[in-house]
Amino acid sequence: MERGDRGQSRIMDWLKKLPVVGPWLARLMATHAWRSYERLDRVKWTRLAAAMTFTSFLALFPLLSLAAAVAAATLGKEQQDRLQDKIAEQIPGISDQLNIQGLIDNAGTVGLISGALLLFTGIGWVDATRGCLRAVWELPDEEENPVMHRVKDGGVLVGLGGALLVTVAISTVASALVGWIIHRLGIAEGGFGGVLLYVAAFAVAVLADFLLLLYVLTLLPGAKPERRRLVVAALIGAIGFELLKLLLSGYMQGVAGKSMYGAFGVPVALLLWINFTCKLVLFCASWTATGSKEQELGDQEDGEQDVTGGSGDGPGPAAAISG
Template sequence: MSGLTERIAAAKAKGRRLVEDWRVRRPWLDHLIRTAQRYELQSGNRLAGAVTYFAFLSFFPLIALAFAVLGYVLSNDQNAIDALTQAIDDQFPGFAEQLDINGIAQAKATAGIIGLLGLLYAGLGAVDALRGALREMSMTTTPPLNFFLGKLRDLVSLILLGLTILASVAVSGFATQATTTVVSFLNLDATGFNTGGLFLAGLAAGLAADWLIFVIVLGWVAPPVGPFRYVARGALLGAIGFGLLKQLAGLLLSHTLGNPLYGTFAVIVGLLLWINFSARLVLYVAAWTATAGLSPPPAPSPIPSSGSPEDEPSKNGAPPGQTGGSSAA
C-alpha cells in the first residue's frame, strides 16, 4: 500500500514539474492558469450570480424603455418596429412573442415612465454589482468613490452600456436581413461571394460593437489596474466570446422552448442562464486583464554549491586554495 502511495505522490510531483516547465516555456498557458486561479480565488461564480440578479431585473425595463422611445421616434413606421422585433427574436428566440411590443410602443408614455424607473433601480444595482465584482477581480487597493460620485458614474455607465448593447443586438440582428436588401439595391448578383462578404461585414460591425461594450466595462465601469493595451486585448477576447454566446443563446432558447419541463418559463430560464454565462465571461475577461501584466514563474535555478569560497577555482585559473602568486601552506 505504501508503495502505491509513493508512486502516486511521485506521479503528482512529476506532473507539477511538467506543468511548471510548460508555464515557463509558454507564457500564454501561464496567463490562462493565472486567470483561472484569480477567478476561483475571488469566487467568480458568486460574483457573477450577484450581477445576474440585477441584470435580469433590468432587462425588462430596458426593453420597455427602448420600445417606448421607438414609439415616439417611429410611431408612423411599423416596418421599423417589426424589423427590430425580428432582430430581438433572432438573438433571443421566443422572447419577442412573450411581450406585447406593439402595445408597449403605443403606450409610450406609461411604458417609458415604468421602464425608466425600473431601469434606474435595477440598472444602477446591476452596474454597482458589476463594479464591485470587477474590483474584486482586479484586487485593487484604490479606495472606492463616495456615494454620490459612484452613483453618477454608474448612471453614465448604464447609459453607455444600454446604448451600446442595443446597438450590438440591432447590428447583429440586421446583419443577415440586410444582406439581401443591399445586394438587390446595388444590383449585385446574389452569389455566395457577395452575400458572404456583406454578411461578414455585418458580423465585423457586431464584433466592433461588442468590443466597445467590453472597453466600457473594463475601462470605465471600474478603473483598470494596467495600461490600456491590456484592456483593448481583453475587450477583443471578450467580444469574440460574447459573439459566440449570442449564437449560443439561440440554441439555448430553442432547446428550452421545446422542453415541456420549463413550460411557460422557458424563455425566462433561458434568458437567465444566458445572462449568467455572460456575467461569468465578463469576470473571466476581467481576471485575464488583471493578470496580463504579471510575470511568468521564474525558470528553475541550479542548486548552489555547498562548498566554501576557498574550494572554488580562482578567476586566474589557479587551483582551489591558491591565489595567483602564492601556494597553500
C-alpha cells in the first residue's frame, strides 16, 4: 500500500470512530457504491473522464451536422422542427446553434464532409472510450493488428449508431404518444393527469438509455460482468442521464449564453455536460467491475501472494472476468 493510501486509510479509520457520524460512515464504506468509487479513485477516473470528454466533444459536431444534413434533405418542415426539438432535449442548448436552412441549401456537401469527419473522430472516440472502460476494469490494452483494430472500431461505431437511432426513435414515439393521449383525452398539461403522462414518457426515455448502456458497458470494454450488477449499473446510468439532461438544460439554454464566457458560454456548458455524462458512464462501468466484498478481499489476497512469489503464473481475476 502506498504512503498516500495508508494516510487516507488512517483518516477514514479515525472518522469511523466519531460518535454520531462514525457508524453512518462505516455503513456507507461497506456499500457497493463506495467500493465502486474506491476503484474509480484507484484508476484515476478524472483523467479518464477528461479523455472521454475531449474525444466525445470532437465527435459530437460531425454527428450533429450529418444527422441534420440528412434530415434537412429528406424530411418536411414540420418533421425538421420536431427533430430540432428532439436534439434540444438530448443535447440541451445546442439546437439554437444549428442553421437548418443553411443545411438544406448545402445538404450534400455538408453530409459528405460530416460523414468523413465522423468516421475519423468516431473511431477515435470508440478507441478512447474502450481504453478508459478497460482501465476501470484494470484490464491490459488489447494487442491486435492496427488495421483490423480500426475495422473493428468502425463496426462498433456503426452498431452504436444503430443503437442510438433506436433509442432516439423510442423516445420520439413516446413523446408523440404522450402528446396524442393528452390531446385525445382533453387532459390539462399542467394537471395531475398530464404530470403522470410525462412521467411515463420519462420512464420510456430511461428504458431507451438503459438499452444503450447495456451495449456500451459490455461490448466496448470486452468484459462479461455479472448480470445483476450490469442491470443495476445500466439502470443507475439511465436514470442519471435523464436527470442530468433535466438539471442542465435550463442552465445551458438560459444562463450559458449570458455568462461571462460570452460566445463561448454554450460550448463551455456543453463540455461540462459531457464531462458529467462521461463520469456517470465510468461509475456505471466501475459498478459492473466491482465484485462483492468477499471477492474483493480474495482478489487482494491473491495479488499479495503474486507479489511475494506465491502464485505468479496464473491469470489475474480481471482476465478471468473479461473472457
